[in-house]
Amino acid sequence: MSTVPPSEQPDEQPSISDEQLEAFLREAAEGGGTAAPKEPSARARMVTQRLREQGDAPPPGWRTGPALHEVNGRSRRRRRLGAALGVLLVAGLAVVAIRPSLLLDQLPGGSDDKPEAGASVAASPVTGGGPTLDAPFRGSPARSWAEGADAIELPAAKAVGDMSEDQVEQALRQTKDFLVASNLDPAVRRGGRPTKALSFLDPKQPDMLPDARRALRSPDREHDPVNLFTRFDPDEVRPVGDVVKVRGRMTYEAGEPGQVRVRADYTFVYPVAKAESGADRISRTIVRRGLTMVLSDPARWDVTAGKLLVERYDAAYFNVACENEGGFLHPSFPTAAPTDSPPTGEARDPYDLDTPLGEVFDGEACGTVTRS
Template sequence: MSTRPSSEQPGEQPSISDEELEAFLRAAAEGGGAGEAPKEPSARARMVARRLREQGDADPPGWRTGPTGEEARGRARRRRGWGAALGVLLTVGLAVVAIRPSLVLDHLPGGDDTPQSASASASPADSADGPTLDAPFRGSPARSWAEGADAIDLPAAEAVGDMSEKDVELALRRTKEFLVAANLDPEVRRGGHPEKALSLLDPRQPDMLPDARRSLRSPDREHDPVALFTRFDPDEVRPVGDVVKVRGTMTYEAGKPGQVRVRADYTFVYPVTKAERGADRVSRAIVRRELVLLLSDPARWTATPGKLQVERYDAAFFNVSCENEGGFLHPSFPSTAPTASPPTGPDTDPYDRETPLGEVLDGEDCGTVTRT
């Protein structure tokens, strides 16, 4: 609070009228206007602020409560941000913060990674802090993340079990190559065939490659390629820029004799807009994947040298339709009408990387996301 103390004495008339003060406070709340705050008693300022709060219909949509909820994993549900609670008792500079808290949060330690409880929780898709074609990660914690393949750092390789340092290094490198080919390749993201990713998988692993190819050829509910590959329908959406934000971890351990097991847990953030000409509304689809991949010694196992076998894979999708029809992810946009499959699952923060993915997926219900 930086309103200036009143210089009036008891019994004197206020230095400005109610109308003038109310006009100033409105301008401050809307981020407009400039100049010094009028000298008014704090009690009187509170009275006017209370009157403004009671005139809720006069506020710009989403200014105080945020837009209404939408389907998520599915669509982001906006919630009231901390800035709105500051009300209209602040001077112009701070009133802007009340509406655009990221102007301050971005310069605090942690930047956009400020915990959800301390940052604006309203979805940025439909606010002044939201993504644009020129700034597709604005308002997102992912803005401070590393991007693309460079974000996937490999741990230092050391021998484990009876597998050499060279074996471990190869397993880690192949795992990164698969993550990049399956989730970052521009052609794959535009709905193309993930041939590079498929070529890294062991053809001698029963069913794995045939099932993956079948899901690409004839996708259905039981055979969905997005379980392994991030693909968007090019007739529906197009990427905004070339940058994908990435954050995650990769670890390894000895598997059974003659095997090294690599576990990768990564979150990818994709800004997209509609494919139609002139579209400028930006949405962010968020995908978190966990893979457990094996590199096996061909002298001990039925395996192809240098190829990966898949022990397990899981994926969670946020701010996309609950139904991934046609083998594609379908990002949600704020203006999209509700579908016949309303969200039934819990609220989820797609940027939460502390919760194990298995717990996020528990129940597999389509829920709502707290931010994008």
Template sequence: MSSVPPPDRSDDEPSSLSDEQLESFLREAAEGGGASAPKEPSARARMVARRLREQEEPTPWRAPQRATKGAGRPRRRRIGTVVGVLVLAAVAVVAVRPSLVLDRLPGGDGASETTPLAAETARPTGAPGEPAESERATREHPFRGSPAERWAEGADAIEVPKAKALSGMSEDDVAFALRRTKELLVAANLDPAVLRGERPDEALAVLDPKQPELLPKLRRSLSDPDEGHDPLRLFTRFDPSETRLAGDVVKVRGRMTLAAGEPGVVKVDADYTFVYPLVRTGEDDGPVARTIIRRVLTLTLNDPAKWNVTEGKLLVEKYFSEYGNTDCDVYDGYLHPGFPDDGPGGARPTGPPTDPYDRSRPLTGSGSEGCGQVTRT
């Protein structure tokens, strides 16, 4: 079987203008001035950029390749840790339609502040602008004042690209890998039971038990979490005695792409940001907090005829996470959001200010920036 190489990618290609950037530019131009300074969130609304340190990441792993007749002993293959920007999609060059510009001007007949954004097809070139409506979120409008107000909702926001035969795998095989990747993302980050702290059994069922250490480490993190075994690296969980979702909507933005690996290996790269509106448990009235989680991961489907893997299961090549608005240095297996009316408390932020909505930043796990301050939630 011949392998199909991934499309050529070049960092020198010109970048397209994202919807968020275009909207921000036009709004500022119409108002006759620059964007206002970002609002300072509450003291506890901190950014925990607890990126997986190299020694804490799942070792980038390839299953042992099966021996072929006359080939001698199979040898274990490993992939070195990727350092630097992960190029997940080719950057397209597009022309801006004049009608699009006119539609975005205030008073036009086109897109408004609540018009849903088009699906993300490439890495954005900058952070989204500040929404024109800067009022505080309410239980009736939990995404008010957030770029996520225009994002798609829930599982429907995770769009699976068109499958194609790749790296010796059939179109049906590739479609299966894409579908299972979405199932993992949904089960780990959108399942209501998992969000309230229950075991993510459906997510765990996607993963190959033959991958050394991964499943035992994940199960240990769920039963006995600590700094070295933190389930939040892959699963989103809130303490039900402390917080609950404000409604049943989670906003999601990101993209999924395909790449060819070695013969008999197809890779699926996923980069998604999830925005969770939250209220305190037991309160019928009170403020709304938002916690923002970004996850970047690469999963692979390996041909069991060529590799020593479990048929129908996915391998995890790498995964990185970043959390916006949760307490620093707490490793009890739950996210702990700060609310607008919280007083001072918790660990002091030590990392740089970070915009959790900025999806143009690479997330590679090449080092930890510590616990910093979010510029907005």
């Protein structure tokens, strides 16, 4: 996007009236609207302030601190496992109020989006460039992404270190299966227990499974299942269609003798609407997950054959509320009211796949998103 601000010379004539700009900002806050008019940013701020005083402005950024979790388990003959950090980067909509064009990518096809697989066929007609029940990925870079489990493509397996090609292939396949079971399983996304995902983890890794089960049973800030599993409260939101857009990559390398290490970094985009009947306002929750999984040779390590050790996991969540109460992600909607102090963290692009995940969240400050 351009970094050159519009002119703010006092003698420059405005290109549109206050009434036109006010109507545009109202439309943008409701998720519709057309391309942003060329307007001095000072006037935009003045009109936005007037809307805020009238109670119609979109909320300031959502806030929270990081949800911390450490993997401190080790198998008896394992010498080290990296610390794990699950972080919470929350979304804000204040930027969108001034620059609604940030929501719209220049993607082929313009606004002529076809309904996504599984989307409602009884949705209202498209009236703007934002998401609808028929086209929940409209205006998002994820519109052109692959979807579901097929988007998680495995690299060609080759022997590394003293691990065979078959062992490497097994580690890759099981890492994918874990990602699918923990982030794409419809029952898990609707708040269900991730039983299949848990089945891939080695019960001999101290604390890992007990901590995960404890988080699912009695979630709190220190034990939050969303650090590993994507779950929404079914009483709060419902998925829009069956499609989840996915993009990322998986790599592998030799670990310690008798081990192969798999690194996965994937972003998932979930369109949701409020659970109540007739709700048609769409929010896209964006979850980026980093995983480092280890498959060990049971002939050399005290492990369960065919099970994975979790060496590290990281996560960043966008377009969600600050407080992940109840062990769920809570999507934010444009009409939601702000809760506490303004966001102090940097603005982030949730579709940025190049910045290392460990650098996405800095400290305990909460930031905003530049697009949703």
